[in-house]
Amino acid sequence: MNTWEKAYEKWNTFQNLDPALKKNLREIKDDKAAIEDAFYKELTFGTGGMRGVLGPGTNRMNIYTVRKAVNGLANYLKVNCVNVNDRGVVVSYDSRHMSKEFAVETAKVLGSYGIKAYVFSELHPTPLLSFAVRYLGAVAGVMITASHNPPEYNGFKVYNEEGGQIVPDEAESIISYIEQTESELTVPIIERTELLEKDLLNWIGSEIDNAYLEQLKQISKLGEKDIAKDKALSIVFTPLHGTSYDLVLKGLDQLSFPQVHVVEEQAKPDPEFSTVESPNPEEHQAFTLAIKQGNKVDGDILIGTDPDADRLGVAVRDTDQSFKVLTGNQLGSLLLDYILSHTDQALLPNARVLKTIVTTELGRAIATHYGARTIDTLTGFKYIGEKIHQFDSTGETFIFGFEESYGYLISSFSRDKDAVQAAMMACEMAYFWKQQGKTLLEALGALYEKHGYFLEGMSSLTLKGKEGSDKIAMIMEEVRKNPLKEIAGLKVEKMEDYATGKRTSFGAQELQETMDLPNENALKFILEKNSWVCLRPSGTEPKIKCYYGVCEDSKEASQRSLDSLKDAMNNLINRVVQHN
Missing domain, CATH: 3.40.120.10 (Alpha-D-Glucose-1,6-Bisphosphate, subunit A, domain 3)
Structure with missing residues (x-):
């Protein structure tokens, strides 16, 4: 038996x-x-x-x-x-x-x-x-x-x-x-x-709830008079059949946003998530009903939380009046810029921004511009929470944490990604820019103009079963044994191996240093021209994931560079799989 x-x-x-x-x-x-x-x-x-x-x-x-x-x-x-x-x-x-x-x-x-x-x-x-x-x-x-x-x-x-x-x-x-x-x-x-x-x-x-809401009110960058004033911003909100309904509505009421239009079909908890293919605000289809309602009520911003309300998705008006869903990197960069631009300059030298190794480098550029320091963590918000705890003893000031997969934290009264906090700040930020005569997309465009056109992407290969696990291990072993010196014509300047905790710099001579991070099976290649590639097996699925980041002077040039990196890495992975 x-x-x-x-x-x-x-x-x-x-x-x-x-x-x-x-x-x-x-x-x-x-x-x-x-x-x-x-x-x-x-x-x-x-x-x-x-x-x-x-x-x-x-x-x-x-x-x-x-x-x-x-x-x-x-x-x-x-x-x-x-x-x-x-x-x-x-x-x-x-x-x-x-x-x-x-x-x-x-x-x-x-x-x-x-x-x-x-x-x-x-x-x-x-x-x-x-x-x-x-x-x-x-x-x-x-x-x-x-x-x-x-x-x-x-x-x-x-x-x-x-x-x-x-x-x-x-x-x-x-x-x-x-x-x-x-x-x-x-x-x-x-x-x-x-x-x-x-x-x-x-x-x-x-x-x-009451204690949390009291803390939530404190994250606002508005003065007391501005908080109390009704704000002309049309918000469409969907909790995607999850848990955030009460707290998001109460939080927006505290900030005096009277024009909140709930997607009623998705307002009540529903374990079947019957109105969506996937209750995930990262997926654009999750915004289908919100977009429909946004067009009806002339919405300025659409916000959607996942079922347990730790991830937030946002969609805003484009120049043609259609709604565009922001990526996690884009929303995170906008939030960071808004927060830092409304922070006392005397606090900035001690301010710390936390992001993961696969999150946009635009965040670092923004933080550096304001005089704040950016610290990278491994993938997963648990590492951001761990770092915040360390700040309790080092005296450093946590100012913002984010990851590309729609997770954000503004204040450390929570120690995990918090879609309720992020929803409040996203709406306040949209209101601020509307007062300046700009949409969030226009504010994002200004960030690209100032810091460079940062663009990111991710591709994955699913390899199921024991044979698949062996092939994923083989891919990682092959890249470790034969480190890449160039990818898509871009020179590799550094390789970070998170399994060994070593960073290798390639120049006139090869130099190694130790990274202050826990061990994880991941490899990152820092390339010239502000580009990078990170290869890591998924911790929850039979996949190997490859993340990419580039920065050029225009969207078109960045897209070409991103496509080249994807093609090069996909070809490399397929070659290793086929030869073994």
Whole structure:
């Protein structure tokens, strides 16, 4: 009997198996492929948590795999943190299938260890979970979400006591405790009534929302009189069936934006995300209904948040009056310029801008122009959160953090990307430029004129299964063994290998230096003419991704350079794949 067959048999004969999951097992009892896929491995707990398809099995998101993860987390907290029982763990959840159920299951397992759980009584955004951990002085946080994955998915994200996503060292330790759990089916729990009797389950009401909104108001760059004045800006807002509806509307009301038009078809939580192909503001199709409404109400700006409200997409009017969706790099650059231009000059020398290694270099150019310093982190907002925590001891001032995948943070009262903060600042910024007689696209054009036409792109190759994983490893090994000295006719000036932590400069002589970054399997080539290429395997999908950045004097020249880099790297990757 195969390992997956044994696992299936264990579940199928477990007397106390959840009735809904038992019914699901019966439905696939004659589908060998479906059973194998559900049981051939355990759902992977990665650097931030786990994410998977809902259903029965060790390779699925269900109450038992959630309990196992919480069991490992509880044991980790008991060993590595202080006053765990009293400080407790904050738990939030989004609009997906089983989200609230998984939140309660989390409390049940924590309660069996005597650890108090603070659970939001209604669904709430990820940034509220981050904020609540620090506000309540909790020892950790758990967010039940699969972000913008398809409806059949859910996930389990862990946050540390600083309100940031756990970093690799923390994740590895938690995983070691999860692996010590004998069986996901027999993890101890306490039922809800007993949790309430023992004060181990505390439902969070409006207190956290109010405290968050008070902090949210402080991020504005407007004076008190300007904040109180009604603003002539037509805003169309869609929460894409997720969690941001209340907080975004209350936040905009605080800033006196009376013309907010909600896309009603997408206003209510819907685990099926029935009006979109994907509930992801990075995808232009997610703005279809918002654009339709924007044309009806003569909208100035369209804003859309993903289901757990940690990513924000924005669309604005083009010269032909059509709406254009800004890239994450473009919106981030605009926000950065607005924030720095409205910051006291005396604070700028100590100001720090955080971005990832694959985020636009326009951000660095803007920061340098104002006298602020830019620091690169590895890909993933957890590293930005970790760096902000370091600033608490170094005395450096966090001013803005962003990544190309639509994640932004303006103020560190949250320690993860925050679409609610970003929505407020994007609308305030659009209002500011409208007062100057400009659209956001015109403001962006002015940034390009001043700093150069920065353009970015990304391509990926999907290689599934063990053979695919081997080929991805082979590509990375090949490029490491034979470092590129030129790409698309552009000379390589430096190579940064994040797996070894070494930066190599190529000049009259080859020089090496150590980078102050955690290790990650990624390679970046810094090219002449402000261009770069970064190659990295995806941490969540069977893909190898290649990111590109260029800077020329015009959009056309930048597009030609970007296309050349893409062609060169795609040819290189295909050549390695075909020869091995």
